[in-house]
Amino acid sequence: MVRTKRILVIVMTVVLCVSGCQWFNKSAQKPYEQISPMADEQKATLLKQIERKYENPEAHYQLGKLYHADGMYEKAEFEYRVAMGFDPVNYKSQAATVKVLLDKGEKASSKMAADIYMNQAGVSAESSLLLGKAFQKESLDDYALACYQQALGLAPNSAVLFRQIGYFYLGKGDRVRAEENLRHSFQLDPYQPEVAEELGRMGVMVQIPRKPAKSDNFLNKLLKKEEAQE
Numbered sequence: 001m002v003r004t005k006r007i008l009v010i011v012m013t014v015v016l017c018v019s020g021c022q023w024f025n026k027s028a029q030k031p032y033e034q035i036s037p038m039a040d041e042q043k044a045t046l047l048k049q050i051e052r053k054y055e056n057p058e059a060h061y062q063l064g065k066l067y068h069a070d071g072m073y074e075k076a077e078f079e080y081r082v083a084m085g086f087d088p089v090n091y092k093s094q095a096a097t098v099k100v101l102l103d104k105g106e107k108a109s110s111k112m113a114a115d116i117y118m119n120q121a122g123v124s125a126e127s128s129l130l131l132g133k134a135f136q137k138e139s140l141d142d143y144a145l146a147c148y149q150q151a152l153g154l155a156p157n158s159a160v161l162f163r164q165i166g167y168f169y170l171g172k173g174d175r176v177r178a179e180e181n182l183r184h185s186f187q188l189d190p191y192q193p194e195v196a197e198e199l200g201r202m203g204v205m206v207q208i209p210r211k212p213a214k215s216d217n218f219l220n221k222l223l224k225k226e227e228a229q230e
Contacts, residue, residue, distance in 0.1 A: 039066055057087035064096060073104045089127065091117075095134035098143065114143050121147065125155035129164065136168065144168065159189035170198070179204065 043066055049059040064079030077100050083093040094117040101110035114135075121127040132147030148165050155161060166181035179202050186195050186206055196206045 039070065042066055055086045057083040057090050057093070060086070061090065061093045061096070064093070064100075068096065068100055068103070073100050076100050077104075089120075091121075091127075091131045091134040092137070094131065095138045095140060095143075098135070098140060099138040102140075114140075118143070118147060118150065122150055122154075125151040125158060125161065128154065129161065132164070141168075141172070157188060159185045159192065161185075162188065163192065163195055166195075166198075175202065178202075 043063065046059050046063040046066070049056055050063070053059075060079045060083035064076045064083065067073075067079060068076035077097060080093040080097045080100065083090050084097070087093075094113075098110050098114045098117070101107075101113060117131060118128075121131040128147045128151035132144045132151065135141075135147060136144035145165075145168065148161060148168065152158065152161050152165075162181045162185035166178050166185055169175075169181060170178035179199070182195050182199055182202075183204065186192055186199060190196075190206070191208055193208060196208050199206050
């Protein structure tokens with residue numbers, strides 16, 4: 001009887017160990033080991049595009065985003081860097097690289113990369129604006145705001161930049177700073193129906209002139225083109 005009990009104890013212990021190991025292995029699986037069929041299809045499509053034309057920065061970036069979402073950080077970083085290799089001013093890939101380094105726990109490398117990209121974008125207000133939008137898309141708000149401020153330093157009378165900063169603060173729930181920047185934007189260019197509407201919702205009464213202003217037109221077109229591609 002004693003021997004039988006010992007055998008039962010041993011058998012139960014083995015079963016528990018095996019079950020525990022199986023549970024541990026399942027719980028230790030990384031998110032990218034449970035990929036949705038849709039993600040697989042998207043990856044397959046992008047890989048075919050890359051096979052047809054390897055020097056396709058957008059395909060590499062999009063593939064990197066899928067890897068990034070699945071937790072495959074090394075592959076994501078590789079694709080982002082390939083995209084930048086073919087398009088050195090691929091701001092989306094620059095911001096995504098900063099983000100993936102941060103997600104990998106490499107804070108120092110992430111900050112270094114951000115500083116490099118911001119320094120490169122510092123040659124023009126346009127570049128700083130686009131990099132700022134890319135950072136904002138990656139939820140890297142501190143870097144996004146720093147880029148917008150950098151752009152303002154280069155184009156201090158830009159209604160577009162004040163508008164962008166106003167919307168940035170509005171998205172963060174900071175209505176005081178949002179109103180301040182939107183007011184300034186409207187003063188610089190009073191022909192902005194969307195800004196007038198937003199200010200109206202804040203209780204600020206403004207009037208749109210009959211003829212549109214011609215200043216700041218290049219930044220406006222650039223921003224609209226970028227938004228259309230998103």
